[in-house]
Amino acid sequence: MNYITFKKTFGKLPIIQTRDILSLRKKDRQVVFNQLGRWQAKGLIIKLKRGIYMLNEDNRKIDPDKSFIANQLYTPSYVSLEYALSFHGLIPEAVFGITSVTTKKTVFFENILGKFSYQHIKPSAFRGFKISKTAWGGSYFLADPEKAIVDFVYLNLHLFKLGDKDIFKESYRLQNTEILKIKKLKEMTGFFENSKLTKVIESFCDFVKSERVL
Numbered sequence: 001m002n003y004i005t006f007k008k009t010f011g012k013l014p015i016i017q018t019r020d021i022l023s024l025r026k027k028d029r030q031v032v033f034n035q036l037g038r039w040q041a042k043g044l045i046i047k048l049k050r051g052i053y054m055l056n057e058d059n060r061k062i063d064p065d066k067s068f069i070a071n072q073l074y075t076p077s078y079v080s081l082e083y084a085l086s087f088h089g090l091i092p093e094a095v096f097g098i099t100s101v102t103t104k105k106t107v108f109f110e111n112i113l114g115k116f117s118y119q120h121i122k123p124s125a126f127r128g129f130k131i132s133k134t135a136w137g138g139s140y141f142l143a144d145p146e147k148a149i150v151d152f153v154y155l156n157l158h159l160f161k162l163g164d165k166d167i168f169k170e171s172y173r174l175q176n177t178e179i180l181k182i183k184k185l186k187e188m189t190g191f192f193e194n195s196k197l198t199k200v201i202e203s204f205c206d207f208v209k210s211e212r213v214l
Contacts (some may be wrong), residue, residue, distance in 0.1 A: 001129040014064035018051040070098040071140040077102040078141035080131040084148035143187045146184040160200045177208045
């Protein structure tokens with residue numbers, strides 16, 4: 001397969017997976033890998049991780065969102081933690097690296113699109129997310145605002161002291177907490193079956209209620 005044919009075949013896809021190329025040329029496995037290596041060296045394709053590529057900026061028809069890419073690089077996973085908190089407007093800072101959670105081991109990827117980190121949680125807590133749509137019609141899994149909070153606290157639990165409500169505003173500058181549902185926060189916390197997490201989220205719920213009084 002020459003590059004023109006390759007571009008015509010895969011040009012409308014946001015990403016290109018090696019397995020899809022090999023499905024067309026099963027007998028030429030090593031030839032395919034050699035060709036991909038040459039195209040990558042020439043800058044015609046971009047390697048996002050082993051087995052996943054995209055066309056260069058001049059030749060691709062879709063510029064996929066980093067959230068979409070995050071879901072594709074490591075599955076199962078959903079976007080959560082700082083990136084989801086920023087997306088939902090719960091923290092004022094823009095977050096450029098994508099943070100996700102997974103039931104698989106903790107890993108980190110870096111490529112031309114940015115940094116992608118994945119934190120492990122147990123399977124029973126792997127819920128509390130929905131499908132979110134991209135501007136170009138793609139989709140990815142994104143944590144609900146309440147689950148993003150609980151995931152963040154759980155995966156940074158060593159930083160929290162019991163009874164400390166000030167940390168949520170002073171250290172993490174949490175805002176727009178009126179969008180959060182107290183009942184849902186407690187429900188999501190229960191997925192982890194962790195006593196310290198339960199107590200910290202109780203303090204957070206008190207913080208949310210106090211913010212609504214102001």
